[in-house]
Amino acid sequence: MRILYYLLQKEFIQIVRNKIILRLIFILPVVQLLVLVNAATMDMKNMEMVICDQDHSSLSNRLISKIEASPFFVLERMTPDVANGRERLESGEADLMLVIPNDFEQDVIKGQSGEIQLLANAINSQKAQLGYAYMQRLTSDLGHQFKLEMTGEKTQSTLSSTYTYWYNPELDYKFFMLPGILVVLVSVVGMFLTAMNLVREKEMGTIEQINVTPVPKYTFIVAKLLPFLVIGLFELALGLVIGKFVYNVPMQGSLWLVFGIASLYLAGLLGLGLLLSTFSASQQQVTFVSYFFLLVFILMSGIFTSVDNMPEWGQKVNLFNPLFYFIDVMRSILLKGAQFWDLWRQILGITILAISFLTLAVLNYRKTS
Amino acid sequence: MRKAESSMDVIKVDKLVKKFGDFTANDHLSFQVKKGEIFGFLGANGAGKTTAIKILCGLSAPTEGRVEVAGFDVEHQTEKVKKSIGYMSQKFSLYEDLTVFENIRLFGAIYGLSAGLIRERSERMLKNLGLYEQRNRLIGNLSLGWKQKLAFSVAILHRPQIVFLDEPTSGVDPVTRRQFWELIYQAAAEGITVFITTHYLDEAEYCDRVTIMADGKIEALETPRKLKKQFDCETMNEVFLKLTRPH
Incomplete structure (x- = not known):
């Protein structure tokens, strides 16, 4: 010792x-x-998004303002030109690109499913996955809302889940x-x-x-x-x-x-x-x-x-x-x-x-x- | 403790062999060192001196043969051997980032000296060396000559039966070498057996007996006087050249 x-x-x-x-x-x-x-930090906040809105409808505007209000996305640029948007995605200036085709609102009103296209830069696959998930949620919310306003009926058809983050609530x-x-x-x-x-x-x-x-x-x-x-x-x-x-x-x-x-x-x-x-x-x-x-x-x-x-x-x-x-x-x-x-x-x-x-x-x- | 017949021999080496792969560094060495002797181990660079000294100190294990130091078998009672010996390596190996006194205190404590004894002996030793005023200086700041003298003094601080010195004076100026040999004589006078390797042939003259090694083998083992007579030479230098030069 x-x-x-x-x-x-x-x-x-x-x-x-x-x-x-x-x-x-x-x-x-x-x-x-x-x-x-x-x-x-790997917080999926502030994902840069470029939006090609070809619809210019009230519904597409509502979607865009919802995106803007979301903490997860930042509107990098609006462009009607898909090629231009793709370039921005390829150059890495944007993480995500959203294409809203010109029949979007019409389709939804007709009761068909309105389709939008989300392109993600999946080099960071985690980011891409999360961006997709957030977007999914955002559009389905908007869909339900829109339907409620139009028909007055609540959609029950889709399953929805609520989230509680245990141990790290925020x-x-x-x-x-x-x-x-x-x-x-x-x-x-x-x-x-x-x-x-x-x-x-x-x-x-x-x-x-x-x-x-x-x-x-x-x-x-x-x-x-x-x-x-x-x-x-x-x-x-x-x-x-x-x-x-x-x-x-x-x-x-x-x-x-x-x-x-x-x-x-x-x-x-x-x-x-x-x-x-x-x-x-x-x-x-x-x-x-x-x-x-x-x-x-x-x-x-x-x-x-x-x-x-x-x-x-x-x-x-x-x-x-x-x-x-x-x-x-x-x-x-x-x-x-x-x-x-x-x-x-x-x-x-x-x-x-x-x-x-x-x-x-x-x-x-x-x-x- | 030791057997009566061996009481005179503190080191007994019998057919020591050390191999590194195909290379034989020590080829059947056999010799004895008497108590109180200054035993010189001479040889050119690469003759196998350092290899042998490391085996005697228990730093390296022999391939074959039997080595007894201070009455203990080096291979099987290594830690007992280590208590009885002091060692100063070719490369300076005190802690350069510790002070003079901190080094003495550390090694003193490892050898089981009490704090009082460490203080007492270090004071006497440092005053004897003329280093007392420098005791709180970092060793790294001392000159090589001081370092070597200090390393020797630390190696015998615990009063070992035998001290092994591996080329202690290489790179040191002639005056310091002279002083170093005075320290060796002081230690020998206190009864410490000194086993020293060197390639300075004038130093061989100071030894009681010398061994001359070449290519891992012992070529001669005698007192310097008898060796000179045997080979009909004036100096040990000539003896050495006769023995080690390719015939």
């Missing part, structure tokens, strides 16, 4: 003396959370993004710092001086992990404070549970960082390898995309992805107020991964080569 104390003292002195790393530890989370959470995308970005932040900082630390000692040659001493292997490994676990938890706390006061993110569940699971999660991730550093001879190598793992972990984790939409093999890969579990845990605790027993699967996953990574790191760290 005494040796551990002196080793930890040494690690913290070195961290504090490294001014650049120290600044990064403080500045990184603030900048990332202030910038990225806002920038990474569909504030930031509530969803902040926990995710915070997890990425904590992971990147913790894993890189751990991975680089041991390799730096290899590069400097100091590891040899340590290996020739009778320092117990486990003590040394704990001294290499604990400082970054503390830093990781500190980053998490800092991020949650920003979440609370800047974004007003709800914190429904127990923060004790958040930090408890976070400790377990970090122990595993830092163990992976240490494992990678036992394989690497230079900081360059370990940076590349860590980057590879983190990139896969982050993109698979469901931070931006729904994991349920992934192919089955992708979901299987996520069984080995600590970020997948922890992002889920963070969102569930903060937004839903999930309890320990609601999260036992994720906690089990995190625990198994932590034990595996740490065991491999310990086995692969040798004082004698």
Whole structure:
């Protein structure tokens, strides 16, 4: 224990003396959370729409004003020329193009179905899908209204559904993004710092001086992990404070549970960082390898995309992805107020991964080569 | 603790072989080092000196053969060996971003010295070196000569039975080398066995016995005086060239 104390003292002195790393530890989370959470928004508001109204009827005008009033669409331009509208769609100036053919109102009055055409730039398929869904809703509302005015009868024929968004009633995308970005932040900082630390000692040659001493292997490994676990938890706390006061993110569940699971999660991730550093001879190598793992972990984790939409093999890969579990845990605790027993699967996953990574790191760290 | 017959030999190497793939770095080395000796390990670059010293310190595992250091088997009782030895590597390996005292404190604590003992010994050591005023300076800011003297002093802070020095004086000016050897003699006078590798042949003259290695094998092992006599040479330099130059 005494040796551990002196080793930890040494690690913290070195961290504090490294001014650049120290600044990064403080500045990184603030900048990332202030910038990225806002920038990474996927709110489907303000979709740019170009409208080709060939009908110029009262019904088409009503549709257009409904679109204008909707928070989801912004009228980019009105043009009677379909070719021109298509150009705007192709050039990316508009996300959606709506074509109202000239018999639109007539058809509806005659009791036929009035057809309009919606063209969407589906490079961003999510945006296109949502635009279509919003438009669908908007036109069906208008259809019912129009029919009611004309015939005085309410249409019962169509099914309608009402929406309640649980856990995030105002569909504030930031509530969803902040926990995710915070997890990425904590992971990147913790894993890189751990991975680089041991390799730096290899590069400097100091590891040899340590290996020739009778320092117990486990003590040394704990001294290499604990400082970054503390830093990781500190980053998490800092991020949650920003979440609370800047974004007003709800914190429904127990923060004790958040930090408890976070400790377990970090122990595993830092163990992976240490494992990678036992394989690497230079900081360059370990940076590349860590980057590879983190990139896969982050993109698979469901931070931006729904994991349920992934192919089955992708979901299987996520069984080995600590970020997948922890992002889920963070969102569930903060937004839903999930309890320990609601999260036992994720906690089990995190625990198994932590034990595996740490065991491999310990086995692969040798004082004698 | 140790067997009576071996009490004089603190290092016993028997048919040590170290291979890296097809390359044999140490080819059946056998020698003994007596307690209190200054034992020189000579050889050209790449002769296998560093490989051997790393095996003796438990940093590297032997491929074949038996190595006993301070009465313990290096391969199977590695951590016990490590308690009894000090080591100074070819590459300076104290923490450059820690101060002089912080380095001493760290290594002292790892070897189990109490805080009081660390303070006492470091004060005496730093005053002896003339480094006491610099104790709160970062090591990275010291000159190479100071660094080497300090690294040696840290390696013997815990009073090991044996200290291993791997080319401790390479790149150091002649005056500092002289001072460094004075430190070695002081340590030897305190009963610490010194195992030193070098390629400065004048330093070989300071050793009690020297081993000359070439291509992974031991070519000679004797006192410098006897070696010079045996090969009919004036200096160790000539002996070395006779032994290591391709015939």
